[in-house]
Each structure stands twice: as C-alpha cells, then as structure tokens.
Amino acid sequence: MAFGKGCHLHLIDGSAFIFRAYHALPPLTRKSDGLPVGAVAGFCNMLLRYIENNTGADAATHVAVIFDFSSKSFRNDLYGEYKAHRPPPPEDLAPQFPLTREATRAFGISCHEIEGFEADDIIATAACKARDAGGRVTIVSSDKDLMQLVGDGVEMLDPMKNKRIDREGVFEKFGVYPERVVDVQALMGDAVDNVPGAPGIGAKTAAQLIQEYGDLDTLLARAPEIKQAKRRQTLIDFADQVRLSRDLVTLHCDMPLDFDLDSLEVRDPDPATILDFLGRMEFRSLSKKVAQRLGVDAPAVPEDAGQMRREAPAAPEATDLPPIDRAAYETVRTREQLDQWIARIHEAGRVAVDTETTSLNEMVAELAGISLATAPNVACYIPVGHKSSPTADLFGGDALAEGQLPLQEVLDALKPVLEADDILKIGQNIKYDWKVLARHGIEIRPHDDTMLLSYALHGGLHNHGMDELSERYLGHLPIPIKELIGTGKSQVTFDRVTIEKATPYAAEDADVTLRLWLALRPRLHQVQVTTVYETLERPLVPVLAHMEMAGVKVDRDTLSRMSGAFAQKMAQLEAEVQEMAGRPFNLGSPKQLGELLFDELKLPGGVKGKTGAYGTDVNVLEDLSTVHPLPGKVLDWRQVSKLKSTYTDALQTAINPDTGRVHTSYSIAGANTGRLASTDPNLQNIPVRTEEGRRIREAFVAEQGKILVSLDYSQIELRLLAHMADLPEMKAAFRDGQDIHAITASEMFGVPLDQMTSELRRRAKAINFGIIYGISGFGLARNLRIPKDQAQQFIDAYFVKFPGIKAYMDAVVKGAKEAGHVQTLFGRKIHTPEINAKGPGAAFARRAAINAPIQGTAADIIRRAMIRMEPAIEGLPAKMLLQVHDELLFEVEKGAEEDLIQRARAVMVNAPDPAVKLSVPLEVEAGTGQTWAQAH
Template sequence: MTFGKGHHLHLIDGSAFIFRAYHALPPLTRKSDGLPVGAVAGFCNMLFRYVENNKGPDAPTHVAVIFDHSSKTFRNEIYPLYKAQRPEPPEDLRPQFPLTREATRAFNIACIETEGFEADDIIAALSCKARDAGGSVTILSSDKDLMQLVGDGVEMLDPMKNKRIGRDEVFEKFGVYPERVVDVQALAGDSIDNVPGAPGIGIKTAALLIQEYGDLESLLARAGEIKQPKRRAAIEENAEQIRISKRLVALDCNTPLTFSLEDLEVRLPVADDLLGFLNRMEFRTLTTRVAASLKVEPPPAPTAAVLRNEGVPEIVEQVEAALPFDSASYACIRDAEALAAWIARIRDLGHVAIDTETTSLDEMRAELVGISLCVEAGAACYIPLGHRAGGGDLFGASELVADQMPLGLALSMLKPVLEDESILKIGQNMKYDAKILARHGIRVAPIDDTMLMSYAMHAGRHGHGMDELCDTYLGHKPIAIKTLLGSGKSQITFDRVPVEQAVCYAAEDADVTFRLWKLFKPQLHRARVTTVYETLERPLVPVLAEMEMAGVQVDRDTLSRMSNAFAQKMAGLEAEIHALAGGPFNVGSPKQLGEILFEKMGLPGGQKGKNGAWGTGADVLEDLAAEGHDLPARVLDWRQLSKLKSTYTDALQEHIHPETGRVHTSYSIAGANTGRLASTDPNLQNIPVRSEEGRRIREAFVAPPGKLLVSLDYSQIELRILAHIADIPALKQAFREGHDIHAMTASEMFNVPLEGMDPMIRRQAKAINFGVIYGISGFGLARNLRIPRADAQGFIDRYFERFPGIRGYMDETIAFAKANGHVETLFGRRINTPEINAKGPGAGFARRAAINAPIQGTAADVIRRAMIRMPKAIRGMPATMLLQVHDELLFEVEEEAADALIERVREVMEGAADPAVKLTVPLTVEAGRGLNWAAAH
C-alpha cells in the first residue's frame, strides 16, 4: 500500500526511551548470567504500553523506532569538538544497546539507524518524506532539537507527559515559530552538545534578535545596527562560528534512507518471537501480561534462571511501576470483614503504602475523612470514614453518608498494624499522615517516604511532590484534586466528595506512592545516597512531627500592641514620604512610586520593565538610598514595617490554635536544595533579627508559667565549615583559640592590631566573611557596606590574597560541579547543579549557589544530626524541643531544669558532626534563656 493521504506515521525517539528507562529503574541483572537488563526491561515496558495505547481507529498506520548508530557523524567533520564534552555511556548500559534493538524487532516494529547520521536526521528525513506524500507525522519525543520539524502535518508528543507539541508550544519554548528555531539555536549554542553559538547570547536574547531582524542571515548582515555594544560585538566577532553552529543544529531532511515509507507499516507482534525474547530476558511479569494481551499461553520460565535469591525480588517485580493504572481495580472497604482481609495481606507482605484524606492541609485542625492502602502495584483500596452529604445546615454540618466504616472501629483495627515495628509503612510526605494519625492515638512506625527518597537523589533537579514525581517517573498524570474539590468560592472539602470518586482518587495516590517506592528504594544505592536518606532524612520525620504538634506559645495581646504600634509608625512615615514627594500618593503602589521617583523627581537609575512600569524593587531603592536620597530610604523603612505587620504581628494572631493556644508551624524537609528546613504556615524562620522591630516580634513568643524558653545557637558554623573545607590555617587557628573571627580577619586583611580596633573595620571584615560564603560580588558588597564599588572589590581581592585556600576551594568546587552536575556536603548529601554550565545572566548565580551549597548544606546536615539525636538525649527531662531556625534550636523547659538542659543539648550539638566527619575546627554553641524568645536569644 503506497503511503499517502490518510496515513499517519509515528516516529519514536529510541535513544530517549533507552536513557529514560535506564535512569528510572534500578540496576537490574539477569539472574541466570548477571547480564545487565534494567534499561531493556524499562524499554520493553514502554514499548508494550505504547502498543497497548495505540489500538483502534485513531491508531497510526506506520511506525518506526529510530536510534543513534554511533557518536561520530558528519557534524564532527564540520566541527571536531561537536559533542566532545558528552560523557561515555555507563558501563552497565553499553551491552544493553543491542538488546533494545532486538526488543524493537521482537515487537515487530521497524528498527532504524544509519551510520554517520544521528537519529534526529533520520526522523527529519522521514517526516519530510511523509509530509510531502500527503500523510501526517507524530514524533514521540521531548527533544528540543526536533521542534524545528513541527509544522503542517508534523507534530510532536512528549510521551512522558502525554503532552502534544505544536507550533504554539514551540513558540512558548523558543520565542519563535519552528521555521526559525534553527536560527535561535545557532545564536544561543548548546553547552550539552558543545555547539558554540555566540558568547553571552541565550535563548531569550536570540529570539528577540531573530524577531527584530527576521532571520539569521539578515541579522548577521545588519549586526552593526544592534544598539547594545556587548550584543553587537558578540554577533560581529563570531559570525563564522554562528554559521557553523547553524549547520550543526539544522537537521538534514536529505539523509539517505535505505527503505521506503511502506516498509514502516504497522505489523502485529508475532507471539513466538516476542514472548521468546521476553522469556530469554527473564521478564516474567511482562511475559505474562504480553501473553494475555496476545491471548496465548505464556511460555514456561527458563529452568536455568534463579529468579529469587536471598529475598531479592524478581526483576520483573522491580519494574511493576510500569504497569498501567486502572481505577476500576481499586476496592472500597466498607466493613470490618473486608478490612480484616487487607490487614492479613499487609501482615503477610510486611509493607503497606498509606495515605490519609482530610478536610484541610492544616494537620492540627484537619478532620480525617478516609484512609487508602496499597500493598502491590495496582492493588489498592480506600476506606471511607467521614464523607458527608452535600449542602448542610447554616453551620456547614450534615449527616454522614451511609455505608462507611465507623471511624473508631477502622482505627482500632489498623492501629496494631500501623504501630507494628515489623511492618514498613510507606508514604509520600509521611509527616503529614503521621501527624493526622497521631491525633487519633496512633504512632506510625517504621516509615519510608518517597518524597524524601526523591529529595535525597534529585535535590535541585525538580520538585518532589507526588504529581510531579508520578508524571516524571511513572509517565502517568494522576487525578488532580481540583477536579474533585473545585476552586474559588465553589471549592468544597474532601468530606463532601462522593465516595465513588474518592475511591478512584485516594486509592490511586496510595498506588502511585507504592510504585514510586518500588522504583526509588533500590536507586538510593546506585545514587550513593542511602546513608543520607537513612541517617539525615527518614529519622527526622518523627522528630519534626513531635515539634510541630508541640507548637510554641504566642501572646496575642503582645502581637496586638505591636500591630498598633507599627500602624502608627507607618502613618508617620507616610506623612514624611508625602512631604518629600510633594504630595500624597499610595506608598504601597510600585507604579505610583516609580512615577514619583523617576518622572516627577528625576532621580537616576530608573529602568522600565516589560509592563512599562518603573522598577522599584528593594535593590533599586537601596541604591538610591545609598546615594543619599531620603524618599527611597523612608519607603524602605515603611515597607519593612508593613511586612512585619502583615506577615507577623497580624498574621500570627490568626495562626494561634483555638484549642492549644499555641502556634504550630510546619517544616518542609525537602524545601531547600541544600538540606535547610523551610518553615511554613506560619514561617517562623524569616523573622528579621537585625532590626529592632524584627527582634521585638520574638517577645511575643513566651514560656508558660513556671517554664523558660532556652535557645542554643551554633556560633558562625558556616565560617567554621569553610575554614575546614578550604583548609585555611589562619581561620582554623583563630577558631581553635576562640578569637573574635571578624576582628582577626580585619587584622589579617588590613594589617591593624586587634587591640582598639575600629568597629567600622570589623564590620567590613564581617560583611566580607559572610559575603564570601555566598560568592558576593564587588557590586553586592558595595551595596551592603554603602561604599564605592572599587573599594569593595579591593576588599574582596585582598581577602583572597590573605586566604588563598578560599579561591582554591571555589575554583575546585565549580570545576567539580561542571564535570559532575552536582556538589556534595561533607556528609554525602548531593545537591544537583543543572544550570552550572548555562550561559547568560543565570550562570553567575549557578556558580555562587554551587560554591555555597557544600558549606550551607553541611551546616544543615550538622543541625539535622543534632535534632535526630535530641529526643533520646533529653528523654526524662521536663523539656520539649519547639523550633529550629537555621542554626538555632529553641526549647521549653521547667525553670529548675534549664541548666541541665543547656549542658546536655550543647553536648549533642557540638558533637553532632562526629563520628561521620572529623572537623578540624571546633563547633561551639551559644545558649540563652528567658521568659520569651527575644530574651533567650
């Protein structure tokens, strides 16, 4: 049959399938001979899913899987350094490449590769040929290099996200339509493929230039018209390099083909061929599923293969994450008999994924509506406990719907299982579920947390929420909660969701969690982060849950008085600002403020954004204030008070729990890439301590009668870690001898005696000490110290001369990050740096983040280790750990036990690095106590 109008060709990017399968699955081996087959297993599951999902009237008529033949192509003749930086494939992946070709042929799908050409070129040639013949093409890939092919008759489909990519999506990605993508790529280059491009020109800038000049050749011909000097020089001086880059990124529609489109016609798998291959690979579960799909009996397992060995699960059980999701298979548990059967199964297997459904994200106020369980991929259930009929009376109450298990009965049956130390409980953000169940008298242990597994492996690469992980690693979009609850004024709570809908949603969540666990657990070892997860992430969950449930007492009257005082002071500042501006205006309006500063007053440095409004961010106002302009300085003061009032003195009153009278923050373990905890609802970690007003807010955090608040804070921990990592003798010696480190730095840098040192000189040294940790620039230091930029840069240069180890550390860290794509803390925490090789404005930030991450991350690891040890250390003492704020821990203790608590906590904190890391600099902890937090700190 001649390919033509009405025919639809699917082109599958085989290399993308292989690498996705390799990185998504654990390092599997064939049990009979130890052959690596993890990528092959994932690849076969993906092909089977593709075949199953592409049946019926809308199925493609033609299909092929396209592979890269080798690393060397005609592009290496054009530019020898093309893809020179790409690392060699992992050793255990190389023998799997030919097996994936064999797998494609076993599925009876055309398998194509051409020596000297990349898979993208073959895809381009086939797309052009099919389109010219009157057919349509879908390219199954998310590769940005293929987006230049999108157009009439050709679209892309991201198979992992099930997202179609047309002309509009290409424009969203590149800022131009497909026909100009090559021009943009030629300008921007590609650090991954080592396409040079124009230095300093990123995708956004390239798109703007192409939009303005029409196409690349017109831009190169008229480069002298470009107004920005740096941009003009980058284009003019690298014109030939840009033209070479265009030849590198342009796909070749004339790639020679040794077959016809007709050869790609869809063919059904031959049962014996496909099942024979899968059986030889020892993929037992997939073999069974394929046999069922083909309606034949599965072949017997090969007798030579030992599929179980000392408790190691079958290979195929480790890839069950790829099983299709089927909400129809989920069970609804409505009585004790049905729940008892599930409990028996849990006890038999020794594990269960669990998820709770509630009426709120606030664990201290949420009502339990239901519980979902999953014991194997696809085997999940939901236990409705608190669903109510829609509507309700004036107070929102309504009767429970019929045919649900009584809450007390269900929890009494589940309690022994959830507290059984021999049964592993698996969750996604398990801290939430543990707190919900703790309020019902159930202490869940032991636990595994898929969110934290992802965080341990992938911090810095992507988020760790369940929906994103499911989409990224399972290729499935779970039911969105908004489809059940709605949004805005019409939004309902989960107890109003019909049980039938709740079953599909809740059981799927437990099913997804279980599959992610099966996927992630073995990968921790491959990623070399098992120790991080087991010693720094997982054991922190119950510690934080206890702290959050304890809460901290806050005095409402104190907050109210502060709010009133702030309001009065803001009113005074507004009057002063209006007088300086020559008339009234809305101080809180950036638009009006910009017009006053840069149009009416004519102050320098104004810049308009894309929306046409003047920029009035803090950095702009600080620069103007540093130049002696009063109005922006007063606005900064007004903004600070406004933020303190709205964020703290007003908002904290709303967060006081009506029953406990305390504020219960929630800590996010996976919130920051470096391992620092993040505090939310409310955020108690960002209360300012440098301003008098900010410090006063801590006065509202009080101890109950007969008790004190005790604060213990690491002294300059990040500088101590820097001294250790960078091996700086002068700094290490100063810390060992207990010197004032900032005065010592000033003495070393400025050659002034320690005795009678000018406080201003010490302040400058302090700013440099802390600024260097964050990779501060001369511009940034000048702003902080309000001194000329040249002087600030001179300070930094002198600092590096006096402490050369710091520059060495920075250079080595950046080089390591560029080579490996991540940096590590002293405890092995991996912080990924995906933007480290990027060009443009973001490059500097990525380098600074890479420099800071091992230091800040190690400090975060130290205090995590201290917190994990703390419950055991203070057990039996009349004390409770309440808060963690960066390097500080806050406790509530009976007055007579304060001294003993300080002694014990200080011992734990100062020894927290041992024995994992032998620091060459001592850790010291400062302690304070008082009736409120301000007095204690």
C-alpha cells in the same frame, strides 16, 4: 502479512517521546567520552515498555515511529513566521536525535522521517492509507493537532495519561468533532507554532462560532451578520489570515511516502543488534534487562560505565510494573473487607498509606478516609468521614454518607498494623499522615518516605511532589485533585466528594506511592546516599512531627499592640516620605514610586520593565538611598509594613483555637542544601537585624511556670569554611577563641588588634560572611554602601591574604562541573544542573555550588543534633519547639533549664561525631527568658 482488514497500525509520535524522555530525567553523559545520552536512555526504556505492553487481542500488528526531519517544512513557504518563535533544541539534546533513530531500528521498529514534511503529515498520510485499506489505526501521541484525524477506525492514545481519545474525546477537547477541528484551530490560532488565527478569538468562542455556522467558510461568508461588533469586524478584517491559518494547521493525508504499510509489520528485535547498540551507549542496567527478556547473555560493559557522570537515575525498574488500573481498586465498606486487607498487609510485610482529609493543616484536619496499597494495582480506599451531601446545608448536608465503617472502629483495627515493628509503612510526605493519625492516638512506625527518597537521590534536580515524581519516574499522571474538589469559590473539602469518585483518586495515591518506593528505594545504594537517607532524612520525620504538634505559645495581646505600633510607625514614615516628595502618593504602588523617583526627582538609574513601569525593588532603592533620603525612608516603610502584615497581623490568625499555640510546619525537602523550610506560618524569616524585627520574638512566650531556652551555633558556617578549606589562620583563631572578624580585619588591613575600629571589623565581617555565599564586588558594594571598585579590591585582598579560600572555591566549582553535584561532609549530594550554563545564570550557579557544601554541612549537623536530642533530654520536663537556621528553641519547667542547657549543648557540640571529626571546635551559645527575644 499484507496490510488490510484485521490489521492494527500503531503510529508513534517520536519527537514527543524524545522530549518527554529528555525532560523526565536529569542530564546523563556516557562515561567514556562525555556524550549526552540521557534522552536516549529514557527513549530506550519507553520503547522497551511499549514492546512489553503490546500484547493481547488489541495488540498492534504493524508499528512505526515517526520523526520530524527538521524544524523547516512546506508550511514555512506558506508563512515565513511559522514556528519562528520556537527556541532551538537544547545543546545537549541535539546530538541525541540521530541516536534515537538508531535506537528505534535496534529495537526492531520501523522509523521514518521525510524532508520538507512534519511528522504529523507522515502520520496523517499513513493513517489514512491504513484506514482506506480496512485496518485500524492508533496514533500514540497527545498532540492536539492530530485530533483532526480521529474517527472511522482512527483513534489516539495519550501515553502520559494512558487514555484513549475517540470522537467524543476530541469534542471534549475542542467543543467540535474531528472534521471541524481544523476550523476551530484556524480561528483560535496557535501561539506555540505562531499560527496567527483571528485576534481575540479563543478556543471557546471559536467552537461556539463553528457550532453556530457549521463550518469556517460559511462563518467567514456570513461574518457581516454577526451581532457582536468587535467579533464581526475581526472576522471581516482578518478573513485571509484565518484562511492562511487553516492551511497551516491542516494535515496532509496524500503526501508521497518512501515506505509501504507492509514494511511496518511488528517483528521481534534481533538480540545481537539491540545489545550491540545498548553496549555502545554503555547502558549497563538496561542491557541486562533486555538480555534477560530475550533470554541471552548481556554484553560485557565496563563496571563503571553505567555510572553516569551526573549520577542521576536511569529509568527506574518501575517499567516492569503493570499499568495503573483504577478499576482494580476497592472501596472498603465492611469489617470483613477491612480484616481481609489487614491480613494482606501482614502477608506483604509492607503497606503504602495515605490519608484524605478536610484541610492541609494537619492540626485541624478531619479524616475523610484512608487508602492502602500492598502491591501495584492492589489498593483500596476506606471512607470514614464522607458527608451525604456535596454542600453543607440545613437539610442533612452534614450527615455521614451511607456505606462507611465507623471512624473509631477503623482506627482501632489499623492501629496494631500501623504501629507494628515488622511491617514497613510507606508514605509520600508521610509527616503529614503521621500527624493526622497521631491526633487519633496512632504513631506510625517504621516508615519510608518516597518524597525523602527522591530528595536524597535528586536534591537540586527537581521538586519531589508525588505528581511530578509519578510523571518523571512512572510515566503516569495521577488524577488532579481539582477534578474532585473544584477551584475558587466553588471548591469543596474532600469529605464532600462522593465515595465513588474519591476511591480511584485516593487509592491511586497509595498505589503510586508504592510504585515510587519500588522504583527509588533500590537507587539509594547505587548512588551511595543510603547513609544520608537513613541518618539525616528518615529519622527526622517523627522529630519534626513532635515539634510541630507541640507548637509555641504566642501572646495575642502583644501582637495586637505591636500591630498598632507598626500602623502608627507606617503612618509617620508615610507622612515623612510624602513631605519629601512634596505631594501625596501611594507608597504601596511601585508605579507611582518609580515615576516620582525617576521622572520627578530625576534620580539616576531608572530602568523600565516589560510593563513600562520603573523597577523599584529593594536593590534599586538601596542604591538610590546613597544619593537621596527618600528611597531609604520607603525601605523603612516597606519593612514595617511587611512586619505588620506577615507577622503581627498574620500570627494572630495562626493561633490554634484549641491549643492557643502556633504550629508551624517544617518541609524536610524544602531546600536543596538540606536546610529546613518553615511554612504556615514561616517562622524562619523573622528579621533579627532590625529592632522592629527583633521585637516580633517578644510575642513568643513560655507557658506559666515554664521558661524558654535558646541554643544557637556560633558562626558555624565560618568554622566549617575554615575546616573544609583548611585555613590555618582561621582554625587557630577559632581554637583560641579569638574574634574571627577582628582577626580577618587585622590580616586584611594591616591594623593591630588593639587598634581595631568597629568600622574595619564590620567590613571584615561582611566579607567573611559574603565569601561563604560567593558574593560579588557588586553585592559587597551594596552591603557596605561603598563603590564597587573598592569592594572588589577588598575581595581581591581577601583572597591574597587567604589563598586557601580561593583554591577551595575553585576546586568546588571544578568538581561540580565534572560530577554535576557537590557534596557535604556527611555525603549529601546537592546536584548543580546549571553549573555549566552560559549567560546570567552562570554566576548564580557558581555561587550556589560554592555555598552548598558549607551550608549543607551546617544543615546536616543541626539535623543530627535534632535527631539525637529527644533521647538526650528524655526525663527532663522539656520539649524542643522550634528550629530556626542554626538555633534550637526549647520550653522547660523553671528550675530545669540548666540541666537542659548542659545536655542539649553536649548534643549540639558533638553532633558531627563519629562520622566527621572537625579540626575546629563548635560553640553553642545559650540563653533563657520568658520570651524568645529574651532567650535569644
């Protein structure tokens, strides 16, 4: 058909698609030859999704994908520094550029690029020609530079947000309409493209100036009239630079095209062509999907070809799902509606659940509402606690808004569903919702958690928050919470948001959670981490929830006394440091400290950072403490200061007023290796190596009539190293109950055990533990306060005496480079995307890869112990309160502590069974006391 009135042209920004596809998925390589194809896979899925959604009355009749030919264009002739600061594309992305062009043509879509011009100019010219011919144009891109084209039949579609941008949308972005966008951009410049603009004039000021003076030429001509002196002088001095900037940002609508609009007509892809391309790329699952859509047989691809070398997810099956439709969400205001939703849940056999509350602290949060979803776009929000006013005041601001069911009625109706064994409850970080609802007498079961699904699949590749997962695996960006509650001093709690605004946000959370479950759950089996998820991740949720809700008692008076003592200690150290300095200065100021150390005291090694100040971090001060006593004293002062602010002061405010206890929150997906992270407050980083740090645990106490019990794995990571690296000497030492550090010192330094000195044992201990973390000679030198050469000699001698360790480490690194991940003894995959990196990050990636299987296995073992602990100690008057690295802390009634120790120790010692049989015994040390310090 000839292009004209009634035609609709889609112009797709191909470069944006490529980079979005590249960053949305972890690195993938073609199995047969190692060719990077991750961006191509994502790009193909985006094209397929586009074709499937291009239906209905508003569908495109013509379409083209437009690419940049290169990073150079005619603008570089105008201004040599144009885009000069842009880094080159990643090494593994560059070879994928031509493949995306081939993919576009294989899908039956025209694609174009023209040397010397940017994709934006091609899009601009094609859009103008289509508009002049009487057709409509939709530019599929979120690029702000293209907004100058909007209007008169041209609009934009932001594919990330699925949001159309018209003239009003441009005004919302720039503060001016499309015809003046270039003027605003010329003034504000663009740091990304290195467009200079007018120094000091930002987007808001630029829009105000153009609104006031009408256009850029008028503004520059009347610049001497501007009242603000600095702004006036800037526009006078930099007028030519602003005009140059306008030339750089103005898109060309009259460039010569090597295609006509008629050639862009939409056509069905040729099955043979597209399946041949997908087969060559070895996209097995995508080939099946496309073949099914086209009604033909998929080509034969080797069974393992689709298993990419990085074992990261191909684009999820969520591409089959309809786009998010917030207008379809329902606000449940009547009992009849609620009963209909309960019936829907029973019929579906699953429901995504999310709670909206007034606080991130589950122990004090009040319910504002509950959202549910049973299928994509089948979601609702049940408001129960929204207030009638957006602010709390004396005139009814705390009264409930109309049109809400009573909270208890909703909870009573949902309780049977949320506790039903035959209905799966799906959440994102469901532990939060579990605790909120548990405070109202509801224990969610059974459950799945999309955050933990992603963690089991993608640990080490990216974070696992809902917004990031939604953007990566659904191509959808949810409504930001700050749009509803604001930020800073004007921020309100969620119960102050109107129900009309709350519904699309809250229901979308449940909808997105369900879609993520549909996308990620099938991947567990494909990536072979089902056992990890089912035995280490999912069952830990209620265990941690029970621990967190139990909390631990902290004595406020003890903390207060410690704070006072620490304040006195800080004052004493401050006086000593200032006496050494010969003058007063602010110890808390890195700038003043750096000037004292390097300018006045002339200590060696001063290095200034970008701000011009000397570096004075802990490593710098530790190195300097060997040549001058002042840096060591500063370190002591910093340590006491941190103990006071982070623990003795902060813990007092963390005591729950209702329970009198501190309730930390554990993040299951907080560390790549499987270790738990503790927050609000962080109880895992309480120092134990110094006397002051150990004293913090004196404030953690047992309730009246009870006692605290600590059980701690002894040297578990060294034992795992002995097993995993198959080290006969170490394994024998552990089996015989010998002092492993003394044995190591004897082997390394040739000293009989009966002549062992504490200094030699200390050095062997530092090396033993350092080796686990891949320590360098420099790091060991700092730990032992010895020259780097000597430290490196120790490490070299260690590897000579224990060659199995070096062989093990080399094998781990080699395997990580080949597979893109390392693995614990229990199957947890810890991805190592930086393992093949060059430069400073390479050494860190190598150390992380070496340590991860050991630390991750230790984390898996204590997880297994925690999951088995509750049934093992059932019937005892005891509760598990804390997990700190390799230690579990319990509170038990006096008289039952020995029974608890016996049962708990058996669980911990046998935790690896039956999945893993260790060749070294695990030992667990136990202690009791009225305080944590005594028990530990």
